[in-house]
Amino acid sequence: MEDNQNEQNTQKNNKLPYYIGGAIILLLIVGGLFFSLGTDSSDQNTNTLGESTQETSENDKVTDTNDPADETDGKLVEIEMQGGMYYFSTEEITVNKGDTVHITLTSEEGMHNIVIDEFNVQSDVVNEGEAITIEFVADKAGEFEYYCSVGNHRQMGMVGTLIVEE
Numbered sequence: 001m002e003d004n005q006n007e008q009n010t011q012k013n014n015k016l017p018y019y020i021g022g023a024i025i026l027l028l029i030v031g032g033l034f035f036s037l038g039t040d041s042s043d044q045n046t047n048t049l050g051e052s053t054q055e056t057s058e059n060d061k062v063t064d065t066n067d068p069a070d071e072t073d074g075k076l077v078e079i080e081m082q083g084g085m086y087y088f089s090t091e092e093i094t095v096n097k098g099d100t101v102h103i104t105l106t107s108e109e110g111m112h113n114i115v116i117d118e119f120n121v122q123s124d125v126v127n128e129g130e131a132i133t134i135e136f137v138a139d140k141a142g143e144f145e146y147y148c149s150v151g152n153h154r155q156m157g158m159v160g161t162l163i164v165e166e
């Protein structure tokens with residue numbers, strides 16, 4: 001009886017390591033499968049998340065640095081003036097370098113235009129009562145003459161000074 005029990009116990013004890021071994025192998029296989037799948041997908045997730053987070057933060061940085069720069073360097077300056085025989089109602093315009101300048105010229109009398117050679121700006125000729133707008137970026141500092149290139153208007157004094165401050 002005792003021997004029998006011992007034998008059974010021994011048999012159980014002998015078999016137990018096989019079960020445990022099998023279970024461990026199974027766990028390793030299943031676990032490894034899950035692990036590899038888990039790491040693959042989590043890696044991808046981390047990468048995508050990391051990339052998108054980076055992109056977003058880079059975009060944020062770009063817009064963050066651009067917005068204040070636009071405000072400080074590139075503000076819009078709008079000037080309205082009249083032209084006549086032979087004058088511009090505004091004879092001096094001061095802007096900051098980097099500003100975008102809109103000048104609207106309305107003719108009170110005669111036909112006129114406005115030209116700024118240094119910025120390659122030349123408006124169409126406006127008839128009396130009409131208006132025209134030129135637009136340019138004042139991307140260099142200095143003093144520049146603007147003038148009317150119709151007839152001898154420039155010689156007659158239809159000129160002004162654009163001052164672009166650094």
Ligand SMILES: [Cu+2]
Nearest residue numbers: 112148150153
């Ligand atoms: Cu003119």
